[in-house]
């Protein structure tokens with residue numbers, strides 16, 4: 489499948505992690521201070537999820553068989569509390585393209601340890617997948633996919649739980665990092681205690697791990713900010729690359745994944761720890777990344 493087709497599909501699915509339409513040359517990166525006012529207006533204005541988490545929103549898509557998704561049934565039954573508070577979600581909701589709302593309740597031993605689900609047609613079959621972070625009290629986190637099949641919201645595939653209680657993972661991006669025509673999910677497992685970047689591919693069957701690499705972190709424990717990463721073509725080969733912090737979150741690395749291994753395109757040391765989501769700014773002049781550090785200042789990487 490051509491990149492343009494993948495791009496169109498991502499746009500149609502309303503994915504939060506869009507591949508770049510223009511490349512940025514990571515080999516000549518320049519980090520400069522900026523003001524938040526310059527880029528705060530770009531933040532996605534999302535609707536609050538009904539009966540949802542204090543910080544949960546509705547994800548929407550204009551095409552595909554699912555128009556919206558959100559978490560609800562807030563609960564404190566899962567005593568972990570690493571993403572801003574100890575309130576997690578017990579229910580996943582989707583509104584299908586006909587306007588019918590479907591929901592699915594997790595067992596008491598599990599929660600969605602996440603803020604807002606994501607929508608994308610990962611395998612290109614025209615049916616939208618809902619991409620969630622689902623945790624179990626015994627096994628920790630997983631990436632679990634749901635979809636509407638035969639009129640019912642049901643689980644489609646899962647990475648499986650990490651295997652230990654209170655181990656979490658944070659999704660870093662959804663794009664065709666491999667250049668194969670499907671969309672892959674990149675996430676960092678255990679970002680607080682030394683993280684491992686993992687990339688999984690969904691082509692209709694089970695989720696399949698295609699690569700992993702140690703040494704990355706896209707979340708600070710206790711923070712509500714889950715978007716400490718970005719997706720753009722950073723080496724000009726037309727294939728999406730991933731920008732993600734190293735374990736200290738004081739360095740960003742641009743990674744090309746399309747060879748099936750992690751290849752570093754560029755890296756840049758930061759004057760303090762990355763603290764905010766990374767916003768991607770696209771203009772005729774190229775792509776820039778905007779973010780805040782824990783020194784209270786805001787920066788522009790271009």
Ligand SMILES: [Ca+2]
Nearest residue numbers: 609611613615
């Ligand atoms: Ca699909």
Ligand SMILES: [Ca+2]
Nearest residue numbers: 721722723727
């Ligand atoms: Ca690339």
